[in-house]
Every structure is written in structure tokens, then in C-alpha cells.
Amino acid sequence: MEGGAMNVEPQTAELDCLAGVRIVDLSQYEAGPSCTETLAWLGAEVVKIERPGRGEPARYGYARVPDKDSWYFCQFNANKKSVTLDLKSERGIAILKALLKNADVFIENLAPGAIERLGLGYDVVRAINPRLVYAQIKGFGEGNRYEDFLAYDPIAQAMGGIMSVTGERNGPPVKPGPGLGDTGTGMLMAISILGALYRAKNTGRGQRLQVAMQDACMSYIRLAWAHTLHTGEACGRHGAKTVVGNVVPQGAFRCKGDGPNDYIIMYCHPGVPEQFQRLLAVIGREDLLGDPRYATQAARAEREPEVNAMITAWTMQHTKLEAMEILGAAKVPVGAVLDTKDLYADPDFERRGLMQAVEHPTLGRFKMVGWPVRHDGKMARIRPAPLVGENTDEVFTAWLDMSDDEIERLRKDGVV
Amino acid sequence: MEGGAMNVEPQTAELDCLAGVRIVDLSQYEAGPSCTETLAWLGAEVVKIERPGRGEPARYGYARVPDKDSWYFCQFNANKKSVTLDLKSERGIAILKALLKNADVFIENLAPGAIERLGLGYDVVRAINPRLVYAQIKGFGEGNRYEDFLAYDPIAQAMGGIMSVTGERNGPPVKPGPGLGDTGTGMLMAISILGALYRAKNTGRGQRLQVAMQDACMSYIRLAWAHTLHTGEACGRHGAKTVVGNVVPQGAFRCKGDGPNDYIIMYCHPGVPEQFQRLLAVIGREDLLGDPRYATQAARAEREPEVNAMITAWTMQHTKLEAMEILGAAKVPVGAVLDTKDLYADPDFERRGLMQAVEHPTLGRFKMVGWPVRHDGKMARIRPAPLVGENTDEVFTAWLDMSDDEIERLRKDGVV
Numbered sequence: 001m002e003g004g005a006m007n008v009e010p011q012t013a014e015l016d017c018l019a020g021v022r023i024v025d026l027s028q029y030e031a032g033p034s035c036t037e038t039l040a041w042l043g044a045e046v047v048k049i050e051r052p053g054r055g056e057p058a059r060y061g062y063a064r065v066p067d068k069d070s071w072y073f074c075q076f077n078a079n080k081k082s083v084t085l086d087l088k089s090e091r092g093i094a095i096l097k098a099l100l101k102n103a104d105v106f107i108e109n110l111a112p113g114a115i116e117r118l119g120l121g122y123d124v125v126r127a128i129n130p131r132l133v134y135a136q137i138k139g140f141g142e143g144n145r146y147e148d149f150l151a152y153d154p155i156a157q158a159m160g161g162i163m164s165v166t167g168e169r170n171g172p173p174v175k176p177g178p179g180l181g182d183t184g185t186g187m188l189m190a191i192s193i194l195g196a197l198y199r200a201k202n203t204g205r206g207q208r209l210q211v212a213m214q215d216a217c218m219s220y221i222r223l224a225w226a227h228t229l230h231t232g233e234a235c236g237r238h239g240a241k242t243v244v245g246n247v248v249p250q251g252a253f254r255c256k257g258d259g260p261n262d263y264i265i266m267y268c269h270p271g272v273p274e275q276f277q278r279l280l281a282v283i284g285r286e287d288l289l290g291d292p293r294y295a296t297q298a299a300r301a302e303r304e305p306e307v308n309a310m311i312t313a314w315t316m317q318h319t320k321l322e323a324m325e326i327l328g329a330a331k332v333p334v335g336a337v338l339d340t341k342d343l344y345a346d347p348d349f350e351r352r353g354l355m356q357a358v359e360h361p362t363l364g365r366f367k368m369v370g371w372p373v374r375h376d377g378k379m380a381r382i383r384p385a386p387l388v389g390e391n392t393d394e395v396f397t398a399w400l401d402m403s404d405d406e407i408e409r410l411r412k413d414g415v416v
Numbered sequence: 417m418e419g420g421a422m423n424v425e426p427q428t429a430e431l432d433c434l435a436g437v438r439i440v441d442l443s444q445y446e447a448g449p450s451c452t453e454t455l456a457w458l459g460a461e462v463v464k465i466e467r468p469g470r471g472e473p474a475r476y477g478y479a480r481v482p483d484k485d486s487w488y489f490c491q492f493n494a495n496k497k498s499v500t501l502d503l504k505s506e507r508g509i510a511i512l513k514a515l516l517k518n519a520d521v522f523i524e525n526l527a528p529g530a531i532e533r534l535g536l537g538y539d540v541v542r543a544i545n546p547r548l549v550y551a552q553i554k555g556f557g558e559g560n561r562y563e564d565f566l567a568y569d570p571i572a573q574a575m576g577g578i579m580s581v582t583g584e585r586n587g588p589p590v591k592p593g594p595g596l597g598d599t600g601t602g603m604l605m606a607i608s609i610l611g612a613l614y615r616a617k618n619t620g621r622g623q624r625l626q627v628a629m630q631d632a633c634m635s636y637i638r639l640a641w642a643h644t645l646h647t648g649e650a651c652g653r654h655g656a657k658t659v660v661g662n663v664v665p666q667g668a669f670r671c672k673g674d675g676p677n678d679y680i681i682m683y684c685h686p687g688v689p690e691q692f693q694r695l696l697a698v699i700g701r702e703d704l705l706g707d708p709r710y711a712t713q714a715a716r717a718e719r720e721p722e723v724n725a726m727i728t729a730w731t732m733q734h735t736k737l738e739a740m741e742i743l744g745a746a747k748v749p750v751g752a753v754l755d756t757k758d759l760y761a762d763p764d765f766e767r768r769g770l771m772q773a774v775e776h777p778t779l780g781r782f783k784m785v786g787w788p789v790r791h792d793g794k795m796a797r798i799r800p801a802p803l804v805g806e807n808t809d810e811v812f813t814a815w816l817d818m819s820d821d822e823i824e825r826l827r828k829d830g831v832v
Contacts, residue, residue: 015611016615017608017611017612017614017615018611018614018615019615019618021614030639034638038607042607042608042611043611057687061686061687062639062642062660063642063643063645063646063647063660064646065646070642071641071642071643071645071646072639072642074642074645075638075639075641075642076638141768141770141790142768142790143764143767143768144764144768145764146740146744149744149745149747149749149750149751150691150744150747150748150749151749151751152683152685152749153658153683154656154657154658154666154681154683154751155681155683155749155750155751156751157681158679158680158681158751158752158753158754159751159752159754160754160759161754161755161756161759162592162593162594163656163668163677163681163753164593164676164677164753164754164755164756165593165594165755165756166582166590166591166592166593166594167583167584167590168583168584168587168590170676171584171587172655172656172668172670172679173656173668173676173677173679173681173753174582174583174584174590174655174656175582175654175655175656175657175658175681176578176582176592176593176594176596177578177580177581177582177592177637177639177640177651177653177659178578178581178582178592178596178600178636178637179636179638179639179658180592180594180596180636183636183638184594184600184636187603187604187607188603188787188788188789189789190607191454191458191603191606191607191610191789192433192458192787192789192791194607194610194611194614195431195433195434195458195459195610195791196433196791197614198433198434198437198610198613198614198617199432199433199434199435201614201617202435207791207792208790208791208792208793209789209790209791210789210790211788211789211790212788215765215770215785215788216788218759218765218770218785218788219785219786219787219788220594220595220596220599220600221593221594221756222450222491222492222595222599222785223446223478223488223491223593223595224593224756225487225491225756225760225784225785226478226479226486226487226488226490226491227479227487227756228756228757228760229479229487229490229782230479230480230481230487231479232757233757234677234755234756234757234758235593235755235756236676237593237676238591239588239590239591240570240579240588240589240590240591241570241591242569242570242591242595243593244478244479250570252579252588252589254588260580260586260589260652260653261579261580261589261650263574263588263589264574265570265571265573265574265579265589265591267568267569267570267571269568270477271473271477275566324562328562328565328566329565331565331566332566333565333566333567333568333571334565334571335565335567335570335571335572335574335575336574336575337574337579337580337589338574338575338576338577338580339577339580339581339650339651340577340580340581340637340640340641340643340644340650340651341644341648341649341650342650343576343577343634344641344644348559348560348561349631349634351559352557352558352559352560354557354631354634366645368641369631369634369635369638369641370635371604371608371635372604372627372628372631372632372634372635373604373605373607373608373625373626373627374557374558374624374625374626374627375608375611375612375623375624375625376623376624377624
């Protein structure tokens with residue numbers, strides 16, 4: 001099957017896992033929005049509450065074309081609805097409370113104390129709707145000595161141990177490209193929300209959920225904890241290698257070309273000695289098969305520079321794609337270092353439905369990566385992020401049975 | 417409230433979100449086990465199916481004390497049960513099928529084609545139990561040209577774009593310490609499993625779920641996609657800075673001390689100019705307040721080395737903890753780069769229930785990080801990973817109503 005629009009559609013579907021689940025989303029930027037976007041992909045109705053006028057600050061944040069929503073915003077708000085509400089007005093708060101009465105989930109990631117100052121603390125909201133799942137994302141945990149400090153993704157990654165295990169061996173700490181403090185936390189909160197929703201189906205009662213970005217980061221480095229438990233020492237940095245730095249050969253091997261990503265990554269599993277033997281065969285060093293200097297993991301670890309030089313002599317004769325295809329076909333575990341331009345251009349992802357083209361009203365047509373888990377063979381169909389306030393009328397009518405006149409009045413008074 | 421055993425207990429509870437949910441877990445190493453450990457923390461009964469004798473290979477993998485289970489294994493298998501079964505025997509397969517008939521979820525992350533060779537492909541299992549959620553984790557997506565290639569975490573991180581956006585600006589690609597290809601994928605599969613379980617409550621029907629580690633990695637770099645959509649170029653590497661590399665000041669600042677992690681990370685949000693003004697006040701450069709050379713994000717970006725030198729002159733006079741506490745209290749967004757030894761030793765995490773001490777039968781007492789989301793104020797209580805086959809009798813009796821004699825016979829015949 002070759003690529004093309006005709007073949008894309010059957011790979012996608014509107015997932016119905018969370019059909020009927022209503023989510024009121026007061027979150028912004030990334031940690032909260034990544035969470036609710038996921039729930040929207042699974043079929044929940046996610047209603048973003050935004051300031052009248054400009055809306056959520058991420059709309060006019062990073063990677064923005066003047067007067068249009070940012071590309072950043074579009075990545076984290078697909079498949080949602082947008083409603084505007086002035087939460088500084090009493091009527092705005094009253095409408096939000098009415099929405100919460102009709103919702104299954106509420107989520108916020110405002111600065112510490114902000115939700116209570118709005119009069120929407122947990123005790124208030126629980127009284128309005130006892131079956132509501134009330135979810136909060138903060139930088140640091142309740143009771144943590146830094147609870148009131150400001151936290152963004154890089155800070156959570158530093159404080160949660162991630163940066164201490166990322167970077168070159170003798171270099172400074174590096175921040176992973178992925179926003180583990182943000183999206184990483186959002187994914188964990190999505191799990192707990194789903195758990196609490198499942199529970200609510202049995203019990204009829206909601207839960208309060210709280211996660212700290214620092215704590216979430218700490219939960220993503222379990223291999224590093226294993227190292228510290230084993231050695232009593234801090235886990236270090238190992239460049240392109242795993243925190244199990246002593247497996248040889250592994251890591252980045254330069255290939256033909258002078259681009260920043262002209263590398264393959266190799267990881268010869270210590271539990272599968274055949275992988276290294278296959279590698280020797282591919283690179284034309286069958287003469288070393290069975291040689292005790294290279295036969296075991298421990299032996300190779302003692303001559304890592306020599307082993308790596310031998311491999312690089314071969315990889316430098318091939319582009320990263322050639323090297324990967326030859327070695328991969330021989331069942332040596334390797335991957336090319338692909339960048340976002342390589343991946344964006346590869347029609348295979350669109351053909352399989354992981355990437356889908358969406359038509360945004362102001363940004364036009366572009367492709368984005370959606371929910372990567374296939375349900376009964378289908379990827380969740382992506383709808384572009386809403387314009388600010390795009391769904392105010394629709395939601396107020398459907399959820400609150402509000403008349404057009406009432407909505408018009410709210411609009412005139414600047415409440416929406 | 418100070419630390420100490422008396423104060424730990426009330427922070428934890430057995431979560432009951434998934435009470436009554438039964439999971440048959442044929443996964444190994446990390447991607448699958450991280451997923452099912454999460455579901456166990458939420459209250460599911462997770463039964464690991466292992467080879468009689470030595471059990472899952474991760475038991476004798478990385479960070480192992482001779483003749484004991486590895487620290488690695490313990491990180492990913494808390495709160496589970498272990499059952500042994502010889503899947504090369506007909507009776508072993510028959511028992512597994514009987515377990516699947518009684519289960520809500522099945523998960524495997526074996527090599528491509530292996531589950532079908534065991535006679536447990538989706539069509540077979542669906543016929544046994546149509547309400548079962550059947551979850552599979554592979555390296556590459558079905559229909560991907562590299563579908564049959566071997567894939568471990570670093571390879572997925574390379575092929576999924578993550579390594580291309582991690583590392584120093586002019587350096588080679590770096591692998592983030594966290595196993596995004598493994599645990600990152602496991603978390604996404606946990607979300608889809610929970611979605612499918614929720615759906616099954618409404619419909620009585622299960623689903624087949626499939627995720628590729630490469631695809632999961634691609635979904636974790638949405639900020640990098642935003643960059644590529646905005647510029648048309650591949651997103652690059654930015655060391656300790658975010659992929660939004662042009663925000664100034666941000667990144668790692670050296671502090672007093674000569675340890676590899678004696679740094680603070682700073683991120684002055686471009687949308688909140690006050691943060692930079694507060695920073696100037698703390699470092700004693702009020703003279704620059706209002707100076708147009710530093711007043712805006714764009715102005716500072718033109719003199720980043722100078723701005724960074726000014727900040728470093730101050731940070732070098734303080735330890736990372738001092739620098740963080742002074743700046744953080746002044747509402748400048750900073751975090752110290754904490755390593756796994758720092759964090760392990762900090763009693764605050766145990767006091768709050770994120771880290772809990774467990775008593776393992778052979779490894780003794782140690783602390784581990786559990787599920788970071790608090791449910792109604794409680795962290796999920798951690799139980800140590802089971803010994804191999806520890807729960808065979810219990811599960812066969814409870815799930816299959818097997819007699820002691822029958823189990824004894826299976827044991828004698830080497831089936832369990």
C-alpha cells in the first residue's frame with residue numbers, strides 16, 4: 001500500500017473510549033493541556049476555559065505567526081473546544097460553577113494558591129459536584145519546602161534528577177528535548193484521571209488528584225535509581241549511551257555526511273551475545289569471532305575505544321540510513337538519529353495515521369503527530385485546535401441550556 | 417511536621433481505582449512492566465507470567481547482586497504478583513488461556529511475531545474473551561518499513577526524533593537519561609488501556625491496542641514539531657536550554673563547588689518581564705533596571721554571553737542550594753540540578769510519601785519512588801516486587817479454582 005490521501009482515512013477514527021465524559025479545562029501552556037488533549041483524543045469532550053479576547057497565553061507564545069495562534073498552542077490543544085469566560089467577574093465564576101456541576105473532570109495548573117483565590121478550591125467544587133474528578137498540577141509537592149517557588153519544565157527536570165543523568169560524561173547537565181516536566185507530568189495525570197473516572201463509575205464519587213512536576217520527573221528515572229541503589233553513588237551522565245554506561249558496544253557512531261545528526265545509535269544487548277557476533281560479520285571482522293578479547297561484555301568494556309573505532313571505520317563508509325538498513329536487516333540493534341525535518345517529510349507516518357494533515361482556519365494545512373496508540377487498528381482522528389471562544393455558544397447551549405439572548409448579553413457585557 | 421516513620425504511613429494508602437481489574441502481564445524489561453506497575457499502583461491485580469526457574473530476564477539483568485533479583489527489576493515490578501508457566505508446554509499455554517478468560521487486560525512486549533508463534537495472537541485470544549483489552553508494545557509500527565528490526569530504548573529515542581533535540585548545540589546527539597522509549601511508551605499504553613477499560617464498562621467489549629516505541633517518542637517532542645512547523649527547519653539541540661533556545665536568560669549556571677551537578681537551571685519566562693527585573697535586584701545589578709540593552713527578551717538575546725557572565729559572577733559565590741533558595745524566594749524561576757544521591761537522601765520525599773521504604777525478602781530495606789499522583793491526599797502504597805513464582809498457588813487457586821494437588825503436579829512436571 002502506498003501513501004496518499006485515499007489511504008490515510010481508513011487508518012483513523014474518532015475514538016469513543018471516553019464518549020460522554022465532560023472535562024472543564026482551566027489549564028494552560030503544556031503540562032495540563034497535554035493531559036487534556038490526550039483525553040480528547042480518547043473521545044472526551046474537553047472544554048477549554050479562556051480569557052475573553054486573547055485567550056490562553058500559549059496562543060501568543062512561542063513559534064507564532066503575527067496575529068495567529070502559535071504553532072506551540074496548536075500542538076497541545078487539538079480536538080478541544082474553546083469557551084471564553086472572564087473569571088474576574090462574578091457572572092463568569094457563576095457560569096464556571098454551572099459548567100463544573102455538569103462535568104466529570106476539572107483540571108488546572110495555575111500558580112500555587114491561584115485556584116483558591118478564584119473561589120474554586122477543592123472543598124467548594126466538591127460541594128457543587130461530588131462525583132467530579134478534580135485534578136491539579138503544580139511545580140512542587142504540597143508540603144515541599146519549595147512549594148511556592150515558580151516552576152517551569154526545565155526547573156522540574158533539574159530538581160527531579162533528570163538533568164543530572166543527561167549529557168556528556170564530563171560535560172554540564174543537559175535538558176532532554178522532550179518536556180518531561182510538562183508533557184511527562186501531563187501523561188501521568190491523564191493516567192490518574194482515567195483511574196479516578198473508572199472508580200467514579202463504580203462508586204459515584206470523584207477524587208482530588210495532585211501531582212508535582214518535580215515528583216513526576218523523579219518517577220521517570222527508575223533506571224538511575226537502580227544504579228544508585230546498586231552502587232550507593234549518584235547516577236552519572238553517559239552521552240548517547242544508556243545510564244547502563246558499561247554495555248559495549250553502544251552509543252552514537254558517526255556515519256558518512258557532515259550533518260549534526262549523521263549518526264546511528266547502537267545497543268548490543270548484554271544478554272544476547274549473538275548481536276555482537278552479527279555485527280562483526282557485517283563489518284567484515286569475522287576474524288574476531290570467538291576471540292576472547294571481544295567475546296564477552298566484560299572483555300569489550302576494557303577496550304571500548306578500540307571496539308568503537310572498529311565499528312566507526314565501517315559506519316563512516318555509509319550514510320546513517322544505509323548503515324541502519326544493513327545492520328538492522330542483520331538483526332543488530334541500531335537506529336538512525338532522525339530529526340524533525342526527516343520525520344516530518346516521511347510519508348510513512350501519514351500513511352499509518354500517526355501523523356495527520358489538519359486544516360486550521362488561520363494557519364492552513366499542516367501535519368501533526370497525534371495519539372500514538374492504535375485502538376482496534378485505528379489512530380485517533382485529529383481535529384485542529386479551536387480558535388479562541390469558538391465553541392462558547394455551542395457549549396453554553398448544550399451544557400447549560402442557555403438561550404441565544406443570554407449569551408448575547410454576556411458577550412455585550414464582556415463576560416465571554 | 418518532621419520526617420520519621422510515624423508520619424509516613426498516613427500519606428499512603430492502597431488505591432482502589434482499579435479494584436477488581438485483573439491483568440495478565442507477559443511483558444518484560446521496561447516498556448511493558450512500567451505500564452503494568454502503574455496499573456498495579458492504581459489498584460489492579462497484575463499477574464506477571466514468568467519462565468519457571470529464573471523468571472523474567474530483567475531479574476538477572478542490570479545492577480544485580482549475585483543470586484538476587486536486580487535492582488532494575490525491582491524498580492518496574494512493585495505491587496505485582498508473579499506466576500511461573502512454561503509456555504513451551506501445551507499445559508502451560510492452556511493455563512495461560514484459562515487465565516486470559518478470567519482477565520480484563522493482557523499485555524505483551526515480545527519481539528515481533530513471537531506472541532502469534534505462541535498461539536496467542538489477537539484473534540485467538542479475542543475468541544476466548546471478547547471483553548479483554550489486548551495490549552501490545554513493539555519497537556516500530558505495524559506496516560513500518562523497519563517493523564522487524566530489533567528496538568531497545570535508545571534506538572526508539574534515536575528514530576523518534578528525541579536524540580536529535582537533546583545535547584549540546586554543536587555536540588553529538590545525547591540520549592536523555594529517562595527511558596522515553598521504554599517508560600515513556602509504557603505510560604502512553606497505560607492511558608490507552610485505561611481508556612479501553614472505561615469503554616469496556618459501557619460496551620462489554622475489549623479492544624486491541626498497539627503502540628510503537630518510535631511513534632511514542634515522536635509524540636513526546638511536540639515543542640520541537642512546533643519549531644519545525646514555524647521555521648521549516650529541523651529543531652536543533654540547545655544544551656540545558658529549552659528547544660525555545662532564544663529565551664535569555666535561561667540554562668545552566670555554574671555555582672560554587674566542583675561537582676558535576678553544581679549548577680542551577682534558570683528560565684526567565686519571556687511573558688513575565690518582572691522575573692528578569694527581580695533577578696537583577698538579587699544579583700545587585702539594580703543599576704541596569706530599565707536599561708534598554710536588557711529590558712526586552714530580544715535585546716538580551718543579542719548579548720546573551722554578557723548577560724550570562726553577569727549572572728554567573730553571582731552564582732559562583734553561592735552553592736547551588738543557596739543560589740536556588742535566594743533566587744527562588746525572590747520569585748525568579750530557578751532550580752538546582754539535583755542528582756539521584758541528593759534526592760535519595762532527602763527525607764522530604766519519604767515524609768510526603770513519594771518515596772517509600774519497602775522490605776524486600778532478599779535485598780532488604782530500601783526506598784523507592786512510587787506513583788507520583790496523590791489521590792484524595794494519599795500516595796499509592798508500594799509493595800516490593802515479587803520473587804519469581806511467589807504467587808503461583810494463590811493465583812491458580814483464586815482465578816482457576818485449582819486444587820493444591822493439581823498445582824503440585826504441575827510443579828513436579830516443570831510446567832510451573
